[in-house]
Amino acid sequence: MKNETQIYDIQEDQRGTRLDRFLLNATEGVSRTYLQGLIRDGDVTVNSKVAKQPSYVLRDGDRVCLRIPPPRPLDTVQPERISLDILHEDRHLIVLNKPAGMLVHPANRVNVGTLVNALLAHCTDLSGIGGVERPGIVHRLDKGTSGVLVVAKTDVVHRELSVQFERHSITRRYIAVVCGAPTDTLGTIDARIARSRRDRRRMTTVETGGRHAVTHYEVLERYPQFARVQLTLETGRLHQIRVHLQHIGHPVVGDAVYGGEQRALNDADTPALKQVLSQFRRQALHARLLGFEHPETGEQLTFSAEMPKDMQQLVDAFQIF
Secondary structure, X not given: OOOEEEEEEOOHXXXXXXXXXXXXXXXXXXXXXXXXXXXXXXXXXXXXXXXXOOOOEOOOOOEEEEEEOOOOOOOOOOOOOOOOOEEEEOOOEEEEEEOOOOOOOOEOOEOOOOHHHHHHHHOOOOXXXXXXXXXXXXXXXXXXXXXXXXXXXXXXXXXXXXXXXXXXXXXXXXXXXXXXXXXXXXXXXXXXXXXXXXXXXXXEEEOOOOEOOEEEEEEEEEOOOEEEEEEEEOOOOOXXXXXXXXXXXXXXXXXXXXXXXXXXXXXXXXXHHHHHHHOOOOOOEEEEEEEEEOOOOXXXXXXXXXXXXXXXXXXXXXXXX
């Protein structure tokens, strides 16, 4: 599939306009953020020279050339008939409740049993922006995290949802079971996040550098050694909730990467509770609610999924033991 190329000759009444704003007005179905990305990637030229900045001010007589890369083909990941818990579906997008233990897309040589495999069997019209391994995937949840996820069926919807994520205008609330309990019922964790230099699979909080990250929390229920908390993301960084909760000394129960698995076993004060915790094989984290503006209809949508059975059984054990 070839690149789509569009050429514009700037007229007198268009001079003085920023390059990204001009392209936004001249094209359909793409966002300003997406166009800015194309400019930075070298896909836009002005007078046959690569445009360096989205803020370039156009002049009378400039010739602008916009190259829109094609979606990558989806023929290298095989469809699989896997049951999906679909909360909403229309011709533009799908909202579903992902089970814990399922990868969102193929990774690290795992190319079967993922959400993408299931989606390709469910429908043939997924956006190609994510490439051969991530068709339709606008955002993701960790393998061990359950909950609400939105998938795009068209490239236009994919781009527009991505913009909402970038602007942090999407509402995302999670439920977690944590070790100990924050002293304050309500609080905010504001700590920058970067990839760990010791272990590239982990993220960590840093004083400088990294990426700005903010998580708001509310303690919903306290138990002797544990708590159930609700978390609202202001930003969305890799492993943000897990890293932030570790940062304040309350890692997610069952989180082997960020200390919650061993901490929970150490804190359990009865053999029965230790047994329950030893059988809980994932981080106790669930994406409970997702709210966004539908890119095509403009309607504000909100979807939720109750805490899954394994996490409910964990909470019940805290109350019994």
